Amino acid sequence: MYETPDDMTALQRLLDDSYATAGPHLRSVVDEDRRLDAAGVVARLRGIPMMALATVTATGEPRVGVVDGHFFRARLYFGSGRNSVRFRHVRARPAISATVFDGQSLQITVHGRAVEVEPARDPALRTFLIESHGRELWEARLKGAVWARIDPEKMFTFRNPGAGVVD
Known part of the structure; x- marks a missing residue:
């Protein structure tokens, strides 16, 4: 775990504030028993989870692609090719959404x-990314990638204890 106590406090505040602004439908599906707290988010986002990442084209059309997610210091990170369409979108229009899910x-x-x-x-x-991927892959491919952090404005969680998630 790389999160500091301040990171954990800020993450919990983000989760609570986001949930407080959720609409009635979301709140009817995701009740208090189905939410993750900050510690639960950190535990679930260990390793390199696959993440559906949404960007927006110049004409306002959404584009979703799967990327490797990296959770470090209570923020999601992702990388891509230096000249990728994804990063052209991000540079021009940094609003972004991402979801990590397991069925x-x-x-x-x-x-x-x-x-x-x-x-x-x-x-x-840098150390975190090398530890996550291994030095060989880092040196061969990932060191030359471009990377971004998602500064969250909202974060929503859902866990379904009846669907096989072990707490």
Whole structure:
């Protein structure tokens, strides 16, 4: 776990504030027993979860693609090719949404803004990414990728204890 106590407090506040603004339908599906707290989010986002990431084209059309998610210091990160369409979208229109899910048992969705980051300028992030992927893959491919952090404005969680999620 890389999150500091301040990170955990901010994450819990984000989860609580987001839930407080949820509409009646979401609140009817995701009651208090089906929400994850900050510790639950951190536990579920270990490793490299697959994440559906939505960007927006210049004409306002949504584009969703699957990327490797990385949860570090209570924020989701992702990488892509330096000249990828995804990063052209992000650079021009940083509003973004992402969801990590496991069938009907788990869903963590974040809405926010993508901020391009440089792991070379953040030694802790760089170390985390190397530990996650291994030095060989980092040096061969990922060191040259572009990376972004999602600064969340809302985060919603759902867990379905009856669908096989073990707490």
